Amino acid sequence: MSTAAAVLPWAPAGCLVDGAAVVLLVGAAAIAAALWALLLSRRERRQPGAGGGGGARARARLPPGSFGWPLVGETLDFVSCAYSSRPEAFVDKRRLLHGSAVFRSHLFGSATVVTSDAEVSRFVLQSDARAFVPWYPRSLTELMGKSSILLINGSLQRRVHGLVGAFFKSPHLKAQVTADMQRRLAPALDAWRAQGPGARLRIQDHAKTQIVFEILVRGLIGLEAGLEMQLLKQQFQEFIVGLMSLPIKLPGTRLYRSLQAKKRMARLIQGIIQEKRRRRLGALDGSAPPRDAIDVLISGGSDELTDELISDNMIDLMIPAEDSVPVLITLAVKYLSECPLALQQMEEENMQLKRRKTDMGETLQWTDYMSLSFTQHVITETLRMGNIINGIMRKAVRDVEVKGHLIPKGWCVFVYFRSVHLDDKIYDEPYRFNPWRWKEKDTSTSSFTPFGGGQRLCPGLDLARLEASIFLHHLVTTFRWVAEEDHIVNFPTVRLKRGMPIRVTSKD
Numbered sequence: 001m002s003t004a005a006a007v008l009p010w011a012p013a014g015c016l017v018d019g020a021a022v023v024l025l026v027g028a029a030a031i032a033a034a035l036w037a038l039l040l041s042r043r044e045r046r047q048p049g050a051g052g053g054g055g056a057r058a059r060a061r062l063p064p065g066s067f068g069w070p071l072v073g074e075t076l077d078f079v080s081c082a083y084s085s086r087p088e089a090f091v092d093k094r095r096l097l098h099g100s101a102v103f104r105s106h107l108f109g110s111a112t113v114v115t116s117d118a119e120v121s122r123f124v125l126q127s128d129a130r131a132f133v134p135w136y137p138r139s140l141t142e143l144m145g146k147s148s149i150l151l152i153n154g155s156l157q158r159r160v161h162g163l164v165g166a167f168f169k170s171p172h173l174k175a176q177v178t179a180d181m182q183r184r185l186a187p188a189l190d191a192w193r194a195q196g197p198g199a200r201l202r203i204q205d206h207a208k209t210q211i212v213f214e215i216l217v218r219g220l221i222g223l224e225a226g227l228e229m230q231l232l233k234q235q236f237q238e239f240i241v242g243l244m245s246l247p248i249k250l251p252g253t254r255l256y257r258s259l260q261a262k263k264r265m266a267r268l269i270q271g272i273i274q275e276k277r278r279r280r281l282g283a284l285d286g287s288a289p290p291r292d293a294i295d296v297l298i299s300g301g302s303d304e305l306t307d308e309l310i311s312d313n314m315i316d317l318m319i320p321a322e323d324s325v326p327v328l329i330t331l332a333v334k335y336l337s338e339c340p341l342a343l344q345q346m347e348e349e350n351m352q353l354k355r356r357k358t359d360m361g362e363t364l365q366w367t368d369y370m371s372l373s374f375t376q377h378v379i380t381e382t383l384r385m386g387n388i389i390n391g392i393m394r395k396a397v398r399d400v401e402v403k404g405h406l407i408p409k410g411w412c413v414f415v416y417f418r419s420v421h422l423d424d425k426i427y428d429e430p431y432r433f434n435p436w437r438w439k440e441k442d443t444s445t446s447s448f449t450p451f452g453g454g455q456r457l458c459p460g461l462d463l464a465r466l467e468a469s470i471f472l473h474h475l476v477t478t479f480r481w482v483a484e485e486d487h488i489v490n491f492p493t494v495r496l497k498r499g500m501p502i503r504v505t506s507k508d
């Protein structure tokens, strides 16, 4: 999820790229919510520091802040900052103005408490559905469906998250992903080498189309490269552009076309599930180790895990994974290109590993990649600075009190990771790419949350790190490169404007 990731978590790159469309979307959402928002804001303004009712209202006060303009609230300022190179300016300005890292605002048609206070953010992330539920724009919820892991709550969410998360962390899947990636990277590297010295490639495209999607699909549904994979890829592209469309479901609209694409994908995946169920019934020993996420869920032994729920979730699992890993890889290449010392140290570390494994006549295992400590620091620092997911949105289902602040029932809370990751009180020179800072620093603190936290902590975090490590290992050990000028765009998703073109020359 990027700032679209902020508000529109896993919005696809390439959708709503033009500002007018974003303003239109914002306008539509705001107007639809306007009457309600005005009523709400008047009601909340009347509250004597939230001292009205019992419980949280009696003890806590609304955070300081402003609801901004009638109808649009502060959304336009949020969007215009999001388009700039410093999206955090929206939050940082108000933090100074109100003297608080927790403030109230009115964004995307909803009264919202924004937090860049690590402690308050941690509290929200750790809370369960008795206090907060996920909040996404209408078009996203329409496309994800009611049973999506990104939307469900309570025991079903814990069950699906637990099963899928355990599988994503399993050594078996990591070994499969490593072997797959190495197999796919070899011909790609040969092709780049064959173009001769100075061959030009866009890292973002290569990481996305050639590497990540097919590996992900194999891990989720066991599909190999071929016709069905091509069909799925096509339909997924059609599906994903609708994630940030206007929420109108009439034939011919963007949202309608995306829903149709999702139906076609679901049919294909349900065929795979039924085939797997038939084979399980026929097998004498039903306890064979799971080969993909479908195997994990159909052996989950719960009637709640219907074919429809499983197929929908396989598609929804592709949403956060498909774009974020290629962006992580691309950002790392950008930051490394701008920091020759870091690139040199990373190259040395990876070359040493490569030589050692070649001397022993062994191929690299997933554990080898994950044990490259400086490379892991590079990835950590890329996650901190890149903020692929700027923050997450929740909606309060009751009045909640945290650190003396009231978050009233029905309000959204926007946990803004980006301002914490770029806070100079937490990170020295926060805008400087400095992987060495992680030699001393702990990654498991509430001031470092690129993968969220609590019950919804990203189950794909190990996989994301592993895939990035493998790609970077092969790039730095095979090629020297010169990067062309490019810059980071932060809205509606984080990406490199030109896809990070580099000119590579083989080291051999």
Ligand code: HEM
Residues within 6 Å of the ligand: 001, 134, 149, 150, 151, 157, 161, 168, 317, 320, 321, 324, 325, 328, 388, 389, 392, 449, 450, 451, 452, 453, 455, 456, 457, 458, 459, 460, 461, 463, 464
């Ligand atoms: C750099 C890469 C990635 C980043 C920065 C990232 C970040 C995040 C964040 C911040 C959340 C929390 C959302 C929330 O609290 O509402 C999340 C959830 C999730 N991520 Fe990732 N993610 C990445 C890669 C992946 C991959 C590779 C997969 C799958 C293979 C994945 C699957 C998921 C799923 C299924 C959830 C929802 C979990 C739930 O709600 O129970 N992510 N991710």
